[in-house]
Amino acid sequence: MTSSYGQYGLRGRAAAVTGATRGIGRAVARALADAGARVCVSARDPDEVRRTAEELDGVGLAGSVADPGHPEALTGLCLRTFGRLDVLVNNAATNRPYGPLMAADPDVWREAFTVNVEAPLRLVQCAWHGWMREHGGAVVNVCTEGAGHVGPGVGAYGTSKAALLHLTQQLAGELGPGVRVNSVSPGLVRTEMARFVWEPGEEEVAAGLPLGRIGEPRDVARAVLWLCSDEAEWITGADLLVDGGTRVRAAGTASRYHLPGA
Template sequence: MTSSYGLRGRAVVVTGATRGIGLASARAFAEAGALVCVSARDADQVRRVAGELGGVGLAGNVGDPSHARALTDLCLETFGRLDVLVNNAATNQPFGPLMDADPEVWREAFTVNVEAPLRLVQYAWRGWMREHGGAVVTVCTEGAGHVGPGVGAYGTGKAALLHLTQQLAGELGPGVRVNSVSPGLVRTEMARFVWEPGESEIAAGLPLGRIGEPQDVARAVLWLCSDEAEWVTGADLLVDGGTRVRAARTRDAYHLPGA
């Protein structure tokens, strides 16, 4: 799928790496010749993916500080380096109106979606990147820029993650670049409840005419971590099929021909 992008031999940690965007990203790095360390909750799936990619893996919850530390230690002990960190793992719970949100579940969402990415960057920085440099990408969401029904906790957490990404970019340069990708609607299991009931209608409203695939986002992640993006930090790359500009598709409002 890709050239090496200068990533051959570099060690990469990808969280939430057994499905969706995380899996597609881990595969892209492996195809580029990187050494891949993966994390997810399901031990069987972690073993499967690590074996497929010729890398290593550790099952656990990234919200658990001991798992985050063990994951970065595993990468350093196995490969002797940790050049790239992809903070992809996330939860979209609690789903529903914020007035009904369980405070304990809300806190868990922030632990996984905001606190864990910061902790992993801290461990990567102290273990390798402070002395040797590196690249970090956080997976945010196009939805962090607006509100929507049921996704208040998720969107608020991702908006915080976006700011965290930019703050880290300012603090960790020039040696470490920190960027984010913000996908639109992508065909993942987490987003199935959104795209499955009305995929054709949603796709018809997008300038590029389809919802996203995990590899669409993985290509952006790979590029941001590569030498090709060596003068890019603090950026948020929209990978959304034109979601932000879809209002221009409403041609009937202007009595314009065609669609």
């Protein structure tokens, strides 16, 4: 395959990406493959997993990251197939349950933590024990810009992603110098998970952003790729906002109102 990301120097390395059959995860797996890495992908729908693995000339495992056996099965598949596991991208997530916290069923609430926090930890543990402790590696956790503030209906998602952000920093401190652990925090990106947000109001959201558009999966993929590469060799415990300026949009909004002195 002709690589447009050859400069990232991932040729000969192996990467596992969860939630890789569509959206951001798929773009990440594609970018890693284009950079020369062998990829091992996972998601729940077996047909989509097979299709994605074939397309990227990699291997795939169908199943939920919430299944306690999935992390070992996924890292084991990568190690058996490619003989190594240099990169792990924890991308799969759930934004359920959605709604006010006073109506949240604790069992459903727990699922958000199982998928969004516990599974990434289990995957890092398996990657560490199976390969990275001895040979080094890079982990990127996909968080969210929304973990930095509260929002209506997203209490379970936001709280679990804030925990993932903290987990990223804790792991980074524990696993150096051999293993780097970072996160990316996307703003609104055009994917299935966020369709209910961008589809009804894309123009309005885009107009309010300093960079004038919502994100595309490749915007996030490029940031993940860079963090996985040796170009980021002195970066660990960092969170890279990839949000088109969402976090700083309030400043731009004020100037549009021609405030005195602005």
